[in-house]
Amino acid sequence: MKATIKDVAKKAGVSLATVSRILNESGYFDEETGRRVREAVAALGYRRNVHWTRLKRNTSETVCFLLGNRDAMNSMQMRMLVACEGVLREKGMDVVFTGMRYGSEQRSAQIARPRMLAEDGIVDGVVLTGQHHANLLGVFERMGMPYVLAANNFTGKPALTKRNAVIYDDRTACDEAVRYLARLGHKRVAFAGNIAYPWFRRRYEGYAEAAGQLRLTPIEVTDDWQVNSIEYGRLATAQLLRHPNGPTAVLAANDEVAAGVWKELVHRGVRIPGEISLIGFGDREEFSILEPSLTSISVYPDKLGAELARMLLRRLADPAAEEAAKVFPCQLMERASCGPAPRQLQAVRG
Amino acid sequence: MKATIKDVAKKAGVSLATVSRILNESGYFDEETGRRVREAVAALGYRRNVHWTRLKRNTSETVCFLLGNRDAMNSMQMRMLVACEGVLREKGMDVVFTGMRYGSEQRSAQIARPRMLAEDGIVDGVVLTGQHHANLLGVFERMGMPYVLAANNFTGKPALTKRNAVIYDDRTACDEAVRYLARLGHKRVAFAGNIAYPWFRRRYEGYAEAAGQLRLTPIEVTDDWQVNSIEYGRLATAQLLRHPNGPTAVLAANDEVAAGVWKELVHRGVRIPGEISLIGFGDREEFSILEPSLTSISVYPDKLGAELARMLLRRLADPAAEEAAKVFPCQLMERASCGPAPRQLQAVRG
DNA sequence: CTGAAAGCGCTTACAG
DNA sequence: CTGAAAGCGCTTACAG
Numbered sequence A, B: 001m002k003a004t005i006k007d008v009a010k011k012a013g014v015s016l017a018t019v020s021r022i023l024n025e026s027g028y029f030d031e032e033t034g035r036r037v038r039e040a041v042a043a044l045g046y047r048r049n050v051h052w053t054r055l056k057r058n059t060s061e062t063v064c065f066l067l068g069n070r071d072a073m074n075s076m077q078m079r080m081l082v083a084c085e086g087v088l089r090e091k092g093m094d095v096v097f098t099g100m101r102y103g104s105e106q107r108s109a110q111i112a113r114p115r116m117l118a119e120d121g122i123v124d125g126v127v128l129t130g131q132h133h134a135n136l137l138g139v140f141e142r143m144g145m146p147y148v149l150a151a152n153n154f155t156g157k158p159a160l161t162k163r164n165a166v167i168y169d170d171r172t173a174c175d176e177a178v179r180y181l182a183r184l185g186h187k188r189v190a191f192a193g194n195i196a197y198p199w200f201r202r203r204y205e206g207y208a209e210a211a212g213q214l215r216l217t218p219i220e221v222t223d224d225w226q227v228n229s230i231e232y233g234r235l236a237t238a239q240l241l242r243h244p245n246g247p248t249a250v251l252a253a254n255d256e257v258a259a260g261v262w263k264e265l266v267h268r269g270v271r272i273p274g275e276i277s278l279i280g281f282g283d284r285e286e287f288s289i290l291e292p293s294l295t296s297i298s299v300y301p302d303k304l305g306a307e308l309a310r311m312l313l314r315r316l317a318d319p320a321a322e323e324a325a326k327v328f329p330c331q332l333m334e335r336a337s338c339g340p341a342p343r344q345l346q347a348v349r350g
Numbered sequence C, D: 001c002t003g004a005a006a007g008c009g010c011t012t013a014c015a016g
Helices: A005-012 A016-024 A031-044 A050-057 A075-090 A134-143 A170-183 A198-213 A229-242 A255-267 A285-289 A301-317 B005-012 B016-024 B031-044 B050-057 B075-090 B134-143 B170-183 B198-213 B229-242 B255-267 B285-289 B301-317
Strands: A062-068 A094-100 A125-130 A147-150 A165-168 A188-192 A217-221 A249-252 A277-279 A296-298 A326-328 A331-333 B062-068 B094-100 B125-130 B147-150 B165-168 B188-192 B217-221 B249-252 B277-279 B296-298 B326-328 B331-333
Touching (some): A005 A016, A005 A031, A075 A094, A075 A125, A075 A301, A075 B094, A125 A301, A170 A188, A170 A249, A188 A198, A198 A217, A217 A229, A229 A255, A249 A255, A255 A277, A255 A285, A255 B285, B016 B031, B075 B094, B075 B125, B125 B301, B134 B147, B147 B301, B165 B301, B170 B188, B170 B296, B198 B217, B229 B255, B255 B285
Parallel strands (some): A062 A094, A062 A125, A165 A326, A188 A217, A249 A277, B062 B125, B165 B326, B188 B217, B249 B277
Antiparallel strands (some): A296 A331
């Protein structure tokens, strides 16, 4: 079976204590004894038992990447996971992935958690991604589990996203996207997205602010339809095109909504960007297949993921030290789906 | 700090052994003593130290989901991961995710592995997904690490995929896809995909076999161009359209190639499926945004992932018992990108 | 410089 | 039915 320190001691003809000292390079020892012990270690293929280390140090050297209330990980979350893993692996830590669903109204004590988050010691800390609610934060506070939050899709009070969190500034990014469209000559700029979601509302606010300041004609579809984002984009587009004085550009709340808008425009033979320019949000790779290529807003998931890992590492080193949230800027990725505003009023379609 | 069994014993006024027996329900004990102990446990919030259990049982109750030689997980792999996790969680096991890159020509001993796969005891077994080579299997054999292989993107000898593996029958699926196109009246059916990849070659063979038996006119683009799959699809399409007697249907080696084909066709104004029908492979969600919706071949990643987990569980229970590979059928998902073959010969475009 | 012994948190024969 | 003791794999004062 697996060699233990005892086997090494016997083989090298020394005591357990000596082997331990030599392997840990703690205290004095004879170089000759050292050589003998290391030979025995090599011969037996001995390695310190991981569980023992973890038991002693009371850590698992493992961090949980928790995807909340989502069916699948999208490429943005995937990139965050990979970036997290990269940073943590350098410190010898592993990342375990798990998904979890819960309602925002459940009392903290009643939230059913995966075992790794219910039991003590399986993971040292948690990275919260996907969609989360305030009640889960309470669970972690109470059990003394350090966590760090990717806060953009958080539904609780904004105050809770001010510490131990990473957030990208979607509001400003949408403001800037509208200014970009205005520079291209667009006067009638639409927004499409269900603002019942706080994150879509923030993007809407950025849009509305810029549109107001630039005295553009805002045209909005922000209803709370119970459909998926792609379908939302289609329905929104149908409605926008019914408008007597329709938009020449659309800012979609995310890339999926943009894909729906795109589908409907293509379906109706509306040219992009000839007749309508389109901007998405998220810059997710999945949508790189759209033709023309979609102008979108990147949130730099690699940076977010790496910072999340570093922030958690700092909390693990000193659990008391809470940290202010880090805000990351986004970046408009200009591609082919935006162009100059068409000169003359176009015929209404629909 | 955290309560230990000692604290419980003191609080309940009994010995360690008694507490242990009662908590494990092993041996006889007085019901009254049992109540006192359980009260103490509740009062102190005592829970058995996970690391101790793992040390004793010499397991980690953790399985590694290893994505080989890929930058990101696609939705197929994601679904496999989630399905794996579901099955394993029921057994109280966790899934840790990691990515890893290595060359097929490296000697087993020289492959650099993440710590969780280099050290003993961190994970109990490995699920291999993504793209893998034979040399890594050797590493796991040598260290006695049970593994299970999602074998479709394996580059080594096919014999190595005959045990402890799960594989979907892409060959037959492509054969059937061609027959489906033939039933729609297509006589000139093309295949697009780089057959330097063994998995694309298998799909090509299925295509070629059916085309031969049905006496269709095969038109193939199988060159080893060093470009990504989407670009491959575009280039292949450009070439197919240059053909004096071009295809009326295209079977793409995977959904990404199909997306490239689709892009190029749309770009050139070729109607799908009016002029050319198109079939992808993989049925990945990312491509559901294509318009018209893409007919594709589903590989049922949920089933694959669950079976992978179950197979690994069986190996963990009895490491000696190697199992024959499980072959899963695929399923053609008929959607809007295929239609009847156009009646008359169409003008050559390009 | 090295070993015997106690200890970490828990279980399990073995006495009583 | 219950407790004292040995043991898991390892480290760390404490003697020598």
